[in-house]
Amino acid sequence: MRSALNLAHNDENIGTADDPTLLKQAMVRVAEVQDRESFQFLFSYFAPRVKAVLLKAGSNESQAEDLMQDVMMTVWRKAKLYAPDRGSVNAWVFTVARNARIDLLRRASSRPYDDVYEIEMESDVASGEDEMFATERAERVSEALSELPEEQRQIIELGFIEDMSQSEIAEKLGLPLGTVKSRMRLAYGKMKSKLEAVR
Amino acid sequence: MTTQHHLDDATLLRYASGDLDSAFTMVVAAHLAMCDKCRKAARDAEEIGGHMMDHVAQAPVSDDAFERMMARLDSGADEQIEVDLPKKSAPDSDVPLPLRALIGDHMDDVRWRLVAPGVRKYEIQQGKKGESSLYMLNISPGMAVPEHGHGGAEMTLILSGAYRDKLGVFGPGDVADLDEDIEHQPIVEPGEACICLVATEAPTRFKDLIVRLMQPFVRI
Numbered sequence: 001m002r003s004a005l006n007l008a009h010n011d012e013n014i015g016t017a018d019d020p021t022l023l024k025q026a027m028v029r030v031a032e033v034q035d036r037e038s039f040q041f042l043f044s045y046f047a048p049r050v051k052a053v054l055l056k057a058g059s060n061e062s063q064a065e066d067l068m069q070d071v072m073m074t075v076w077r078k079a080k081l082y083a084p085d086r087g088s089v090n091a092w093v094f095t096v097a098r099n100a101r102i103d104l105l106r107r108a109s110s111r112p113y114d115d116v117y118e119i120e121m122e123s124d125v126a127s128g129e130d131e132m133f134a135t136e137r138a139e140r141v142s143e144a145l146s147e148l149p150e151e152q153r154q155i156i157e158l159g160f161i162e163d164m165s166q167s168e169i170a171e172k173l174g175l176p177l178g179t180v181k182s183r184m185r186l187a188y189g190k191m192k193s194k195l196e197a198v199r
Numbered sequence: 200m201t202t203q204h205h206l207d208d209a210t211l212l213r214y215a216s217g218d219l220d221s222a223f224t225m226v227v228a229a230h231l232a233m234c235d236k237c238r239k240a241a242r243d244a245e246e247i248g249g250h251m252m253d254h255v256a257q258a259p260v261s262d263d264a265f266e267r268m269m270a271r272l273d274s275g276a277d278e279q280i281e282v283d284l285p286k287k288s289a290p291d292s293d294v295p296l297p298l299r300a301l302i303g304d305h306m307d308d309v310r311w312r313l314v315a316p317g318v319r320k321y322e323i324q325q326g327k328k329g330e331s332s333l334y335m336l337n338i339s340p341g342m343a344v345p346e347h348g349h350g351g352a353e354m355t356l357i358l359s360g361a362y363r364d365k366l367g368v369f370g371p372g373d374v375a376d377l378d379e380d381i382e383h384q385p386i387v388e389p390g391e392a393c394i395c396l397v398a399t400e401a402p403t404r405f406k407d408l409i410v411r412l413m414q415p416f417v418r419i
Contacts, residue, residue: 052257
């Protein structure tokens with residue numbers, strides 16, 4: 001996480017998000033004491049990113065602004081459901097935005113995702129993984145992604161950020177569907193081998 | 200229960216990015232409910248989303264965005280959801296949690312329809328207008344699992360019982376997430392009926408035409 005936090009509406013310098021633990025701490029304070037200053041920190045960090053993702057997924061300016069508000073509201077309301085030992089704050093906010101995309105832009109239901117998350121929260125499989133371990137996994141994922149060849153990175157980005165389906169990606173890039181799939185698998189494979197080193 | 204057959208990596212990425220339609224999302228979610236390994240892999244795939252969103256070119260938000268947010272919080276919309284939610288369903292349920300919203304808590308309550316000797320079907324979502332369909336099959340021991348695909352992608356999750364094909368034995372929790380060009384003929388193992396959850400992609404027009412042309416020659 002290299003980008004410095006830009007607090008446009010606050011002279012007070014809360015710090016940069018160079019350290020993912022700052023995001024985690026802010027989430028914990030929002031969850032435990034409903035701390036609005038910590039929420040402002042999260043809002044400044046995530047709102048422009050969430051809005052960017054929603055714009056890329058096809059919503060217009062005002063729709064993206066409204067949906068971003070909904071996503072950030074969900075981040076506030078569901079703050080207690082975030083489990084630091086299961087993953088990064090980034091990944092969790094991404095899933096909140098993804099679910100909003102499914103519910104509101106696609107008018108489908110993200111409930112199966114919530115159910116899986118609930119099972120995840122209840123299962124004790126991850127209990128051996130402490131927070132440090134989760135942080136390290138997130139770092140490995142970042143590392144693997146930044147080392148991907150452009151042709152694989154592009155496909156991952158189109159899928160996760162531009163909200164394009166496999167077949168839309170194939171069409172856009174003029175590639176057979178099978179090639180898109182195999183590049184996805186290659187990209188994921190690299191990530192897996194990095195993660196296996198952590199296990 | 201040890202799951203032997205897991206999700207394809209490309210499917211995990213599609214689930215994490217939100218690309219799968221509702222029928223396939225349900226089969227994947229039901230598998231994840233039964234498989235710790237894939238659930239962990241799905242979390243890792245969601246880290247990809249976190250990383251990508253972290254590095255996206257940021258879009259400026261309106262000047263009063265945070266004030267608007269605070270106003271919403273002040274208006275009483277700020278109630279936080281507690282973690283210790285009451286459990287969603289009966290503890291004695293034999294249906295994976297995501298699927299309960301569609302079929303209820305107990306497999307015994309499913310209203311099967313006999314579609315062929317030894318083959319019962321329960322339609323959950325009919326594929327209309329290009330949508331994928333979602334249904335359950337209940338097949339008696341020793342019977343062949345009917346060919347249900349029409350050339351599109353298909354995903355089958357075993358909920359109980361088992362079947363065998365050239366790829367091996369598929370038992371509870373196993374998912375057949377196969378490329379559409381793989382031909383296989385599963386036969387239900389002796390002893391117990393095999394209940395599975397199936398998502399089938401709607402055939403594309405081209406495939407549809409081929410299927411119609413072939414129909415007089417092969418039974419589909």
